[in-house]
Amino acid sequence: MTISVLLVDDEELVRTGLSAILGNSPGITVVGEASDGSEVVTKVLELRPDVVIMDVRMPRVDGIAATRELMARVPRPPRVLVITTFERDDYVYEALREGASGFLLKRSRPAEIVQAVRTVATGDSVLFPSAIRGLVSGRRRRDAGGGPARVRFTEREAEVLRLMGRGMSNAEIAAELFLGVQTVKTHVSSTLAKLGARDRTQAVVFAYEAGFIELR
Template sequence: MTASPIRVLLVDDHAMLRAGFRTILGTQPDIEIVGEAATGADAVAQAAALHPDVITMDVQMPDMDGIEATRRIVADPDITAAIAIVTTFDRDDYLYQALDAGASGFLLKNAGPEDLIAAVRALAAGDGMLAPEVTRRVLARFAGSAPATAPVAMAEPSPPRTAPAPVALAEPFTEREAEVLSLLADARSNAEIAAALFIGEATVKTHVSRILQKLGARDRVQAVVLAHRLGLA
């Protein structure tokens, strides 16, 4: 039986960029572009109407920016799409706002086509995806030791960042789950975790699922963020 293709909604105010993403993703037999939006408000409406699996979301758009659109989509219990922020600007404020809003991925538009395809597949599988150049900054920030980096100068001010919501662990981790979480925080894949702990990948998936459940996290990226807030990673 053939699995259903991954349904993707493309959100960007530049038609040429959407066309490029559509060309890249549309060549993959397991991915289907179900819609496009040019504004944040349209993205929220399209997400509710089309129920995509994954949304690629620009940040700077007219009407409503991608951060606010992400926040509204994630807050809607009827929408289950995972959101990847795809932006030109390597700015810490955008990165942290996106994660606080509930995004599961963060990519730069200079990433290769294979990175965009991999991100869509990872998010559809319930995983997260961060650009390699920002992963360490995320971990450092939520560990309380983020280096000060100046954002790229821009014409319009960025919106204020909301404070992270307090989190609490409902059930303690087992020793093995703590080991898996530590390796997750080091951006290891399931295969790498399995090799490091001498266990099978299926066992790793089970542990990751339990970690997400205990943290109340949507995916691996959010799990690492929450774990750092709790001082567990």
């Protein structure tokens, strides 16, 4: 299956570079580009990409607002991979909370960019636990509404959530807990449903915010 990608960045040079990297990767095709977040919903409805690579800092509509609008207005929205210059960027944190599946630094190596696109396209997330801890650190932890402190998890769901917070894939969690991958997927799905999280990235952010996963 070919993975279709929409590039959203206000810098033409960045879009050109990403297009060259992804366009030369087997099984990936760039179906369109946008220079501002205000164009995202229209482009997505027109082109139906599997993945949107979204700059978080744009002059008119930033990546946070564009991600929020995309999740609210588009049925079965594409996966969003935000891209930024700075690892500890509050914009990244907000984009993850709005439903982005992960983030990349603009200085990432081409192979890392390609792998990240492949990862999110399969329904997984690009998680950097140390970076998420840094983004969450110092913020007020959530004590109301759908956070982990208010959710009743089974013992196994709690274990799976903590391992997700370490950036482990379903296969790695299965090996750690001596479970089948499909069983892990079931626990992940039930955990996301209880949290009201769109994907595992949101679930991990919520878990760190609530102190369910300790900041170290």
